[in-house]
Amino acid sequence: MKKTILLKAIALLLIISSCSDDEGQDLIDFTVNFSSETVGTTEEDTTKEITLSFSRPASEAGTINVNYTGTNAEYGTDFTTTPDGASGTIAVSVAAGDKDASFTFNKLSNAIEGSTKSVTFSIDGFDQTDWSQGSTASTLVSYAPIASTGGVIDTDNGGATIPNQVYFDFSSETQTTVKRDIWEIGLYNGTENRVFLNSALAVSAVEITGETDLLAITEASNLPEPMELTGLNAMFQPEPVTVSTVSEVLEGLPVGYFQYGNLEEGISFTDYPEGNLDDTAFAEISTNPEENYVYIVSLGNEIPSEEELEAPIDPGSIDTSGDHRGFLKVRILSDGNNYTIQYAALGETESFTEVTVPKNTAYNLTAFSLTNGETVSVEPTKEQWDINLSGVFAYYGAQGPTIAGLTFSDFVMHNTLGGTGLYQVTLYEVDSETDEVTEFDVPSYADFTMADVDESAFVYDNRAVVGSGWRDAFGGVVKDDRYYVVKDADGNYYKFDFTAFTSTEGERGHYQFTYERL
Structure with missing residues (x-):
């Protein structure tokens, strides 16, 4: 059974001790x-x-x-x-x-x-x-x-395969729940023409630089120019890789430990975790068609179904990554007000599908399903959500000294494109070598008030401030060394603190947090 792991894992993900039977114990x-x-x-x-x-x-x-x-x-x-x-x-x-x-x-x-x-x-x-x-x-x-003045929220992420993304709006206490496999790309509705990948599904993409003919590219095609990349060998050591054909690129395109990239040269087949407009795997879409090249898109991995699982998922464990969903070749054009998406199977040489999608400025992104050929409803309007409990998040980056394709569970982002600011309040820090504890002069979560808000601390250019750092997956606990402060687009201030990431039976993918308006 595949397990989602936090890089360079020496073992497969944790098993939290199963919950005891209530019989004979004090409840x-x-x-x-x-709830509010x-x-x-x-x-x-x-x-x-x-x-x-x-x-x-x-x-x-x-x-x-x-x-x-x-x-x-x-x-x-x-x-x-x-x-x-x-x-x-x-x-x-x-x-x-x-x-x-x-x-x-x-x-x-x-x-x-x-x-x-x-x-x-x-x-x-x-x-x-x-x-x-x-x-x-x-x-x-x-x-x-x-x-809303606050409440306790149990999210609808759906359990140990984490099938759902949840968007949450603090002021209206509204959850919006969507399956994380119903879209692959998101089209930005602002003044720039940008394309985001569905990181919750481990979608990745590589540009075939210089190639504008979608039907000319197949798995057997040579690249216009060889790509000098880096990969990991079987011992998880980096080594240079030169790829000259599409088939060679495909070996290192899907997100995983052996994904290719070259961060020193700015080459990543995934969006960067910060979520900024200039950190996407797709280059900015030009209004000049000749500047928009063909991309090969890896469609990520299936959400495992109950029928596909080899065995029941143990309490405290997860299984978020099923079979690979395949590849498509994609070219995206724009006139500034509309996007035109051209796409086809990798082996197709006769025809392709073309869909035009107008910008809708009420939303940060318009989600598009390459597998179904249509726009789908995912994000709420851009001022109607503050955090996204994406559950699963994948990108190419560094964990410690190693750079590879990483997949995180229990991941949380905030709505930087929609004007939400957020920062972390850290109560204490433990030295990893000496176990020495350093306590910081900050209020506890219960004591934090509006007077304690630090306006200069709000982060508007990194959606991954929360990330997965709020829990200890191997220890099976929510960390008690931090909580968060958020300022929404309407100027409402909230504090929030995670209280659970498993159900009472020990099943992962059940998040809970408490929040309060300041």
């Missing part, structure tokens, strides 16, 4: 909280899911009673709920094993301009005597957009 108290103190709605919203989070999975079935109070809002006229709450109480059912519960707020009208309209929902008791309410015992649903 932590079962407390219930609303505030929920905003837009004029277009007709429903909102209101979530109640539990301190642990329910060991028995039961019911949570929720009451409500409206401000200029009446039940049946301005709103209803599912389950029905016409009696004044909403009975929210909980099944044994549930990690949370929810009910639906149905909005029947909008607020009149200049007026205030809202509904406050409060926990009003339980039918299980040992259940109790937590600190967030109520939530206010506003009929106008308001910035």
Whole structure:
């Protein structure tokens, strides 16, 4: 079974100790909280899911009673709920094993301009005597957009194969979940003409410099000029590689330890992790067609399915990289307002597919599926997300003294193209040789307030500040030496801190973080 590893791994990825059976052990108290103190709605919203989070999975079935109070809002006229709450109480059912519960707020009208309209929902008791309410015992649903004050978020990345990317917006507390294999390239919608690769799928690309005839290139083609590259030998030592044909390039194009590159010469077949416009594997797309060359694109690796796995994935382990998805040859043109994508199978010499995609400035990128020949919905609009829990992230770069194709799990990025800034607050540092601990003069996460924000520390030109450094994959724990501060495009400030990267059963690919508006 293939494992995602953090470079030069001497062993395959960790196995975290499996969770013990609860029988015969003391359980932590079962407390219930609303996942957020505030929920905003837009004029277009007709429903909102209101979530109640539990301190642990329910060991028995039961019911949570929720009451409500409206401000200029009446039940049946301005709103209803599912389950029905016409009696004044909403009975929210909980099944044994549930990690949370929810009910639906149905909005029947909008607020009149200049007026205030809202509904406050409060926990009003339980039918299980040992259940109790937590600190967030109520939530206010506003009929106008308001910035969320915070909450605890369990992401929908999907488990040990990490099938999903999750985009999260702090101010609206909104998760957008997409399969990470539905696109290969992203077309930039700004003033420059740029193409990004889907790093969550390990997509890579190489330019056939000087070649503009898509159909002239096949696996048997000679390169216009040989490429002087670097690869790793079987002992993981770098050695020079000269490639003269397309077939030789293909050997070192897919992301992996033996991927070719030459960072000293600025040659990388992947985008750089920082995510800046001038750090892409594709050169800037020119409005002069003769300057846009053919690329060979490696389509990355399949997401393993349950049927394809050789055995069940052990608790604490992951399996994110299935079979290679093959190669296509691609040429991209632009007139400044539209992109034209030409592509074909590598062996095709008679015809190619051509698709024109207009720029849409509401989004950072327009995602395109080369395998299905169409644009797909991936990112939310550029000001409606702050962090991307991509789960998997692959690029050509350095880990320690070795440079190779790397694939990371549990990876998190922030929306630098959309104006989100972020920085890390480091509480302490441990010397790797002496184990000496150096503590820094910074507040704890709980004590950090708006007065502690350092405007000069926000990073807007490196989306990978969080990366995978927030957890210790081999130790199976979330690191307690750091937390993060974020400033969104609307000027809202938040602090957030990761609290889990496995489920209660020890399955990877289940991330949790807490956040609070400053």
